[in-house]
């Protein structure tokens with residue numbers, strides 16, 4: 008493993024200085040120092056100079072180490088809660104069956120994306136890598152043929168990664184968004200360069216492992232990052248590695264998930280096969296975060312896709328779960344399922360787990376009782392600040408709005424139950440994300456909520472996997488023409 012990158016907090020601890028003293032001596036606010044240490048913001052050059060003096064490190068080194076550190080930090084997780092793995096490897100329980108495509112899930116989290124692949128015939132997950140051990144515990148509990156690696160992807164050489172993963176046919180995964188802060192041309196990338204961002208490392212992994220297919224998933228924000236130049240750089244990276252690539256903005260609600268969740272998905276292969284995007288199975292009116300771009304897959308419009316059923320609503324996903332108050336818990340189902348969605352997700356599950364509501368304070372319960380479709384439903388002065396969708400109830404008759412990693416806290420993006428005075432439970436979140444009730448989540452409640460909120464809905468993963476198989480079949484049956492020239496091996500010395 009490469010040398011650990013040094014950050015401001017480690018340096019302060021090494022010198023044995025409390026935060027307060029550093030803040031005082033560097034003439035910065037303690038709260039600000041905390042933000043810098045957590046990698047949430049970067050110090051300005053004047054503050055960096057003063058901090059450098061106190062921490063006995065040159066300001067430029069301090070800034071570049073902090074920049075790198077910020078990319079390591081996990082989205083939605085503070086420094087204090089994110090316990091990075093140290094490269095622990097948990098070997099697979101059983102040998103993967105032959106005749107299936109082997110999937111490597113990079114940044115696997117709970118494993119929603121690769122679990123979706125496994126639900127489509129023809130794929131088996133053989134390895135998952137994630138920075139956080141609790142993610143790997145969950146991933147391993149649901150992927151029986153996979154080896155799990157808990158560690159920083161960039162801490163491994165490409166050779167080490169290949170030794171651990173073995174040969175794979177498909178690589179899936181979405182690097183966290185911090186990875187976009189620097190994307191250099193592919194020809195300038197070299198293995199082991201500490202400046203490599205997570206995206207760059209992902210491209211290097213693809214280039215080294217040479218899977219037949221890869222799937223790259225990310226937030227819609229990548230489209231506007233630096234006027235779109237980041238997305239172009241990512242696409243160019245994959246193309247330079249010899250892959251034909253296509254991308255779309257995909258809303259999970261159009262594929263049967265009870266949630267509007269838009270993501271940018273890039274699919275690439277090295278055989279020059281045109282990828283046929285999965286056809287929507289459901290219809291939904293939704294204002295795309297990507298605007299009117301032609302790459303957005305849509306179903307709205309009066310005469311468009313009218314034959315499709317409406318998207319699955321929130322209540323169609325969760326109303327078979329027992330009602331509970333704030334702070335309450337239910338460990339058993341009380342009635343039968345009402346919808347197909349519920350039937351599919353409850354299948355095979357006897358015991359109800361994770362249906363435990365956050366205990367709210369009296370003040371929060373008062374806010375919840377007044378809450379409506381957005382923050383302006385609250386009486387003036389009841390809360391001091393917040394975005395329009397904070398402290399808001401979900402619409403029972405529409406797919407849920409996008410779940411975040413904070414969906415058990417009413418102050419965050421719309422996550423209050425439509426009829427019950429509490430935020431969603433982790434089980435309701437898992438339903439909204441299309442995880443079956445039998446999916447086993449490991450870790451503390453806070454970690455499990457993050458695993459659920461961060462996941463790619465398995466049902467969306469399944470539709471993408473099926474589209475890969477059908478694109479290959481179309482090609483075999485001569486119904487598709489090659490998308491681009493065959494892969495040309497790159498000069499090995501570039502890496």
Ligand SMILES: C[S@@+](CC[C@H](N)C(=O)[O-])C[C@H]1O[C@@H](n2cnc3c(N)ncnc32)[C@H](O)[C@@H]1O
Pocket residue numbers: 079080081082114115116117118119120121136137138139142158159160161180181182183205458461462463464
């Ligand atoms: C958006 S989540 C992945 C969700 C996953 N695809 C799913 O469907 O469940 C991103 C994951 O990247 C992991 N991660 C962040 N930085 C990493 C790094 N440097 N190396 C490996 N994993 C990392 C985080 O711990 C997090 O679980």
